[in-house]
Amino acid sequence: xxxxxxxxxxxxxxxxxxxxxxxxxxxxxxxxxxxxxxxxxxxxxxxxxxxxxxxxxxxxxxxxxxxxxxxxxxxxxxxxxxxxxxxxxxxxxxxxxxxxxxxxxxxxxxxxxxxxxxxxxxxxxxxxxxxxxxxxxxxxxxxxxxxxxxxxxxxxxxxxxxxxxxxxxxxxxxxxxxxxxxxxxxxxxxxxxxxxxxxxxxxxxxxxxxxxxxxxxxxxxxxxxxxxxxxxxxxxxxxxxxxxxxxxxxxxxxxxxxxxxxxxxxxxxxxxxxxxxxxxxxxxxxxxxxxxxxxxxxxxxxxxxxxxxxxxxxxxxxxxxxxxxxxxxxxxxxxxxxxxxxxxxxxxxxxxxxxxxxxxxxxxxxxxxxxxxxxxxxxxxxxxxxxxxxxxxxxxxxxxxxx
Numbered sequence: 446x447x448x449x450x451x452x453x454x455x456x457x458x459x460x461x462x463x464x465x466x467x468x469x470x471x472x473x474x475x476x477x478x479x480x481x482x483x484x485x486x487x488x489x490x491x492x493x494x495x496x497x498x499x500x501x502x503x504x505x506x507x508x509x510x511x512x513x514x515x516x517x518x519x520x521x522x523x524x525x526x527x528x529x530x531x532x533x534x535x536x537x538x539x540x541x542x543x544x545x546x547x548x549x550x551x552x553x554x555x556x557x558x559x560x561x562x563x564x565x566x567x568x569x570x571x572x573x574x575x576x577x578x579x580x581x582x583x584x585x586x587x588x589x590x591x592x593x594x595x596x597x598x599x600x601x602x603x604x605x606x607x608x609x610x611x612x613x614x615x616x617x618x619x620x621x622x623x624x625x626x627x628x629x630x631x632x633x634x635x636x637x638x639x640x641x642x643x644x645x646x647x648x649x650x651x652x653x654x655x656x657x658x659x660x661x662x663x664x665x666x667x668x669x670x671x672x673x674x675x676x677x678x679x680x681x682x683x684x685x686x687x688x689x690x691x692x693x694x695x696x697x698x699x700x701x702x703x704x705x706x707x708x709x710x711x712x713x714x715x716x717x718x719x720x721x722x723x724x725x726x727x728x729x730x731x732x733x734x735x736x737x738x739x740x741x742x743x744x745x746x747x748x749x750x751x752x753x754x755x756x757x758x759x760x761x762x763x764x765x766x767x768x769x770x771x772x773x774x775x776x777x778x779x780x781x782x783x784x785x786x787x788x789x790x791x792x793x794x795x796x797x798x799x800x801x802x803x804x805x806x807x808x809x810x811x812x813x814x815x816x817x818x819x820x821x822x823x824x825x826x827x828x829x830x831x832x833x834x835x836x837x838x839x840x841x842x843x844x845x846x847x848x
Contacts, residue, residue, distance in 0.1 A: 449501075449522045450494030450532045456486060458834075466641040469530065471632045471715075472635050474556060474681025475540055476529040484511050485521055492531070498522065503606070516626035552653065553645040555690075556681045562604050562690065566650040573694050576608035579813035584827070585611055590846050594835075595819040596622035596745035598783070598810065601632060601684035606830040607842055613826035614844030615691045620847075626657050626702055627692060628734070628816075630809040631684030631748040633707030639808070640730050641707040642672040643679045647686070651693035657702035660737045667733035669726050678707055678835075680772075684748040684809075692746075706734075708808035715800045720789055723813055731815050737817075747813045749806020751776045751843060756836035758803055764837045769829065772802055776827065776841050779804065783845065784822035789816035805840075819847040 452471070459468040459480055467486040469479045481489070487509045491501055498518050505511050505518075522531070529536050558564035563572060577585050599614035600607040633641055644661050647654045665672050679685065686706050692703065714721050721727040754760050754771050762768055775798055782791040788811050794808050825844040832838050 446522060446526065446531065446533055448494050448497055449492045449525070451489050451492040451525065452530055452532055454530060455661060461787045463614060471530070472681065473677075475536070475543055475765065477481035477558070477584075479528050479530070484509070484513070484567055487511070487758045488513065488518065488521060489525065489530075492522075492525075494532070505589045512773065546676065547677055547680050551645060553643065553679060555648050555650065555686065557683055557686055558650055561683065561687075564848055569650050570692070570694065572604065573608070573612075573691070576604070576612040577616065578597065578777070579612070581609035581828075583609075583616045586616050588620065589622060590620050593624070594618055594744055594846055594848060596747070596813055596817040596847040598747045598749060598806075598813075599688060600750055601687050601806075601842070602746040602750050602830065602840055602842050603683075604687070607828065610826045610828050610842055610844050611687070611691060614846065617697060617825060617844075617846040618744065619695050621682060621744075623696065623699065623701055624742040626660060626704060626738070626741055627744050628704045628706065628738070629685055629688050629746045629748060630706050630708055630813050631682060631688065632806050633709045633751070634682060634684065634805075636678040636682075636707045636709040637675050638670060639709045639711075639724075639726050640668070640670065640672055640812075641675045641678050641709070643676050643705050644673075645679070645705075647689045647703075649686075649690050649693045651690070651697050654689050654693055655700060655702045656705050660702075660704050660741075663737035664730075664733045667729075667736065669729040669733075670729075679840055682707060688746050688748045706812075708812055711808040711811065712800065714792075715796055715807070718796050720792060721808070722789075722815070727812075730820060731812060735816050743817075745813045745847075747806060747809040749842075750808050751779070751804050751841040752802035753804065753805055753840050754802050754837070755760070755832075755838035757838035764831060764839055769831070769839060772839070773827070773829065775802055776843070777824075780843055780845065782825055783810055783814060784824060786814060786819055786822060786847070816845060822847045 455470040468482040488505050491504050502518050525531050563569040597614050600610050778795050782794045823846050827843045829841045
């Protein structure tokens with residue numbers, strides 16, 4: 446490649462046998478995870494499609510003070526292309542084939558089993574059991590009550606950081622009568638449209654959660670957009686997968702089906718300060734979903750995280766106690782608006798803040814509030830996970846139940 450251009454990947458530091466490396470994760474799932482030395486990552490950040498190999502060699506000296514042989518730069522470019530991390534003819538052909546294979550499949554395999562959580566069912570069950578038994582956890586579920594849960598908010602942060610908060614949300618679900626269908630509204634981190642659905646069953650180490658194709662097809666027929674056009678966004682999305690894992694953990698032998706929906710960004714509506722319901726693509730989809738669910742006992746699940754702050758996300762302020770308390774105040778105001786069951790009040794609160802804390806779940810929560818039929822909401826758990834290493838970052842999340 447004359448002027449290599451790197452694809453967008455998520456990058457974070459890892460320790461590999463005592464050596465500091467940078468782990469590259471492809472959020473679209475076209476490339477396998479790859480750990481590279483820090484200098485190689487620095488060089489990769491310069492691959493913007495405007496520099497030749499020789500120009501890259503000169504730029505890495507200028508920007509990072511690193512002297513790299515011309516042949517080493519060319520070798521790195523070749524390795525990155527072979528790993529599908531560059532925008533190239535090779536990657537485009539790979540992408541077309543992978544998307545075709547995914548569209549034709551009837552089952553969505555677990556994308557994060559063996560990576561974010563154990564792929565062995567017994568080991569995974571012990572891990573999730575520990576979330577309930579943790580000092581921060583709610584304890585094990587205690588029987589089934591008579592009050593039906595209409596909806597819940599659960600995190601989609603990785604299990605190692607948010608496990609007990611997941612447990613708080615799903616304990617409440619376990620203690621309510623099971624519904625006819627689950628509708629899972631996940632954050633579509635790579636979704637390119639407002640709503641993306643799939644007719645696939647989802648695999649987990651505990652078994653397969655079946656899709657309610659009857660409901661899905663009814664929504665698709667009435668929706669104002671092709672809800673399957675961006676279906677590949679489901680392939681590697683964890684916001685839905687983590688909820689599916691907990692549902693099969695709770696109901697391993699039940700065939701309660703689910704409706705998987707990824708919700709894209711509503712950021713444009715936040716910037717323009719208008720209600721999402723003023724956009725036909727949102728209002729008509731919500732109407733289609735409501736109509737398809739008439740006569741069914743439904744539990745909605747919003748798989749969301751809340752604020753994302755710190756240097757990693759572009760903030761310049763340190764994660765001081767005062768700063769974090771301010772973020773928590775903002776989060777709790779949003780959660781209070783959600784507990785009030787008023788979708789517009791919730792979105793107005795997001796608009797007032799200008800989404801300055803980068804809430805990862807606004808569209809999912811708003812959609813859930815518009816379609817569910819609940820009488821009150823209850824905050825079960827609020828938490829923050831904080832990393833004071835460079836670059837600093839904090840992610841907040843919550844568990845909420847709606848009855």
